[in-house]
Amino acid sequence: MRWWRRYWMAVAALRWMAVAALLCLAVWGLTDVRWRGQFRADAPELHRTDFTVYTNAADVLLSGGDPYAVPGPRGWYYLYPPLFALLVSPLRHFDTQWQVVIWFAINVALAYGCLAEGRRLGVRLWKNCSGLGRVAEQPPAWVGIVAFLAVLLPLLDCLQRGQVGALILLALMVGLRLTLTTGNALQVGVGGALLALPVAIKVTPALPVLLYTVLLIAGRPRWQSAAALGGLFAGSTLFWFGIPGAVLGWNENLRLLARWRDTVAESETLVADRGINPLALSNQSLEVALFRVGEIAQHGFPPPLRAEQAGPAGVRLTPFPPRSAADWRAPISTVRIGLLVLLLAAAVCLGRAANFSGLAAAFGLGCAASLLISPISWGHHFVLLFPAGLLVPAWWLLRGWRRLAKLCSATLAALVLVHYIWMPLAGPWSVLGLGLTAWFVIVCVALVWAARRRHSTSTTRSASTA
Numbered sequence: 001m002r003w004w005r006r007y008w009m010a011v012a013a014l015r016w017m018a019v020a021a022l023l024c025l026a027v028w029g030l031t032d033v034r035w036r037g038q039f040r041a042d043a044p045e046l047h048r049t050d051f052t053v054y055t056n057a058a059d060v061l062l063s064g065g066d067p068y069a070v071p072g073p074r075g076w077y078y079l080y081p082p083l084f085a086l087l088v089s090p091l092r093h094f095d096t097q098w099q100v101v102i103w104f105a106i107n108v109a110l111a112y113g114c115l116a117e118g119r120r121l122g123v124r125l126w127k128n129c130s131g132l133g134r135v136a137e138q139p140p141a142w143v144g145i146v147a148f149l150a151v152l153l154p155l156l157d158c159l160q161r162g163q164v165g166a167l168i169l170l171a172l173m174v175g176l177r178l179t180l181t182t183g184n185a186l187q188v189g190v191g192g193a194l195l196a197l198p199v200a201i202k203v204t205p206a207l208p209v210l211l212y213t214v215l216l217i218a219g220r221p222r223w224q225s226a227a228a229l230g231g232l233f234a235g236s237t238l239f240w241f242g243i244p245g246a247v248l249g250w251n252e253n254l255r256l257l258a259r260w261r262d263t264v265a266e267s268e269t270l271v272a273d274r275g276i277n278p279l280a281l282s283n284q285s286l287e288v289a290l291f292r293v294g295e296i297a298q299h300g301f302p303p304p305l306r307a308e309q310a311g312p313a314g315v316r317l318t319p320f321p322p323r324s325a326a327d328w329r330a331p332i333s334t335v336r337i338g339l340l341v342l343l344l345a346a347a348v349c350l351g352r353a354a355n356f357s358g359l360a361a362a363f364g365l366g367c368a369a370s371l372l373i374s375p376i377s378w379g380h381h382f383v384l385l386f387p388a389g390l391l392v393p394a395w396w397l398l399r400g401w402r403r404l405a406k407l408c409s410a411t412l413a414a415l416v417l418v419h420y421i422w423m424p425l426a427g428p429w430s431v432l433g434l435g436l437t438a439w440f441v442i443v444c445v446a447l448v449w450a451a452r453r454r455h456s457t458s459t460t461r462s463a464s465t466a
Contacts, residue, residue, distance in 0.1 A: 015126065029101055029104040030390055033100055036160070036241035050076070050162050050163055053072035055091050057070075057078035058086065059089075059092045061085050061248070066256075068256075081137055082253060084201045086244060086247055086248075091456070111168050113174075114155075117173040117174055121390075122144060142409075143397065146410060147386055149417070153379075154385075162221065166382040169386055171197045173386065181412055188228050191231065192231025193238070195232055196236040196238075200236065206370075208367045209366075211343070215347060215359055218351065241253060282427070283383075284432040284433035286373075288430065296429070339440065346362065361394070362459065363387035366387075368436065379420065379432075385436075393408050408443060416432060
């Protein structure tokens with residue numbers, strides 16, 4: 001009976017830990033997060049949340065105005081398609097402080113859903129990949145723990161700022177699981193529709209969704225790929241045109257989408273016009289990382305402070321070379337194309353066998369690559385590393401490469417923790433942006449090598465048997 005008592009003691013300890021965590025989150029939400037939502041006309045700098053940008057856009061949108069032309073209380077502009085503003089529009093009726101508290105509570109539930117979904121996906125992948133070798137019935141606990149540590153601080157950043165990362169991550173994880181591990185065509189279609197939701201909120205997840213869809217069509221059974229593609233098409237139609245068109249009117253939605261395209265998606269002056277400071281230490285995109293390295297190489301460390309300009313509501317804007325400059329765009333485009341080619345090569349090798357773990361690992365790599373390709377990758381955007389931190393090490397583990405799995409997982413977590421803990425030093429050097437690039441390149445090359453080695457070994461065995 002001793003083992004039984006130890007089991008219930010462990011369960012009780014976990015319950016008390018969960019209760020303590022919820023109490024801490026409740027205190028945090030009702031104090032720091034709520035105070036960040038206060039708005040005073042005589043002291044706009046006290047307003048330190050991003051969420052009111054969305055509710056302000058919803059208010060303008062439903063009043064018949066242009067949400068891309070009216071800044072929020074913080075002086076920042078709405079940058080997403082109309083859907084998300086409509087989704088949060090009911091909260092615009094509350095005081096700004098309670099808006100952020102309610103969204104904080106919703107985000108806590110979404111964050112828990114992401115962790116639970118990660119565990120569910122890991123267990124199902126483990127069961128469906130038993131033919132790859134002798135593995136335990138359950139994935140090792142350290143895989144999920146280290147993956148969680150890798151995104152813990154970005155996730156808390158999302159909660160504090162009122163951002164959308166938890167919603168995007170949860171939709172991606174559920175969509176991946178439903179399209180990958182279920183035998184029901186209806187559930188596969190629902191999963192495809194859920195994969196369309198993050199892209200309709202924010203275009204950045206389009207890369208992993210598109211890559212995964214292509215691999216799914218090429219490698220999975222025809223009924224499964226057809227159901228996933230049908231769900232993705234139906235979800236895209238619903239989220240881009242159906243819901244906004246039903247609320248705003250078809251022509252008005254098309255006009256707003258064209259406005260979004262011209263103002264945000266294809267704007268060469270996005271930084272200057274939208275109140276964004278790309279050289280803020282939190283931005284760890286590869287484009288800005290390479291620019292910082294050039295500044296340090298030319299002027300030494302720390303790089304010189306560039307002349308600031310006054311933006312709306314006191315926001316300080318730092319000039320940055322426009323993406324239209326030929327001497328800057330050419331090398332950045334070359335690097336991005338190189339990363340995409342490397343991602344495609346790794347994805348082809350992973351998806352060749354059309355097994356669950358390979359497709360999932362390719363999806364995780366696509367999420368990591370999206371952060372490098374994007375010109376703006378704030379710290380809270382790096383919650384998208386959760387699929388990479390969970391699914392890529394799982395691929396190594398299922399093939400017996402335990403040390404590589406640990407190294408892959410620990411390196412990713414260390415990069416994020418170093419960025420947040422030592423941001424005054426790590427930020428100017430773009431440790432997270434450059435480190436993630438190095439991690440991505442090494443992992444892709446290693447995956448291609450391992451997949452080709454396994455394929456050649458299987459071919460040799462087949463030939464010798466014949």
